[in-house]
Amino acid sequence: MHAADGQPRRRQARGERRIAEILDAAAVVFGDVGYEKATTNAIATAAGISPGSLYQFFPNKEAIAQALADRFVEQMGRAHRDAFERTNFATVDLDELLDRVIDPILAFNLANPGFKALFARPDMPAGLTGAAAPIQAALLGRVESVLAARAPALPTTDRTRAARTLVQVFKGLLPVVLGAPAGEREVETREMKKVLRGYLAPITG
Incomplete structure (x- = not known):
């Protein structure tokens, strides 16, 4: 009875591991060749499985x-x-604030090159747009909360506009940082923070 109880759990655990392996492989393939050029065959090869095994878990790209x-x-x-x-x-301190906010987000993007391949596409499918919308809204809200803490007298409409500008500037400079050679990335990161600081300092005093 215990063996029978354990067997479905083991199968479930194996299935979850296989799904994780497929997603890890897809992140690499999307990061290497982009979403459009990626194929399920390439993802299966990167995951070390047959296309048939992949289709047991996912019907398509x-x-x-x-x-x-x-x-x-x-x-x-x-x-x-x-x-x-x-x-x-x-x-x-404003410089420390920028370090604490920007560094973890940069680290995530550097560790996940497939993220850009999915979310930086100009023709992002509606499904992916929907998936990204909550996190983008949360980011905007968090930036607004920073501005509210540092500049409480700033009117709400100005705060929202400033937060939106900061997020767009960050997103605009992000490809420069991510695309820089490893030896130059720290310099480009400092330049990004310098731009953001220049915008923030007059607002926050």
Whole structure:
């Protein structure tokens, strides 16, 4: 009886491991060749399984991308929490604030090249847009909370506009940082922070 009880759990655990392996492989393939050029055969090869085995878990590339997007969103949510929930934004030095907010998000993007392949596409499918929307809204809200802590007299509409500008500037400079050679990345990161600091300092005093 105990063996029978344990067998479904072992099968479930093996299935979950296989799904994780497929998603890991898909992240690599998407990061290497982009979403459009990626194929289920290439993902299966990277995962070390046959295409038939892959299709036991995912019917097509779009389903893999959706599952990977969901995982990325969850991981990015943790990166945002690490960035925004452990700092007293009202009192911390502005340079330290930028370090604490930007560094975890950069680290996530560097560790997950497939994230850009899915979410930086100009023709992102509706399903992926929906997956990314909550995390983008949360990021905007967290930036607004930073501005509210550092500039409480700033009107709400100005705060929202400033937060939106900061997020767009960060997103615009992100490819420069991610695309820099490893030896130059720290320099490009400092340049990004310099730009953001230049915008923030007059607002926050």
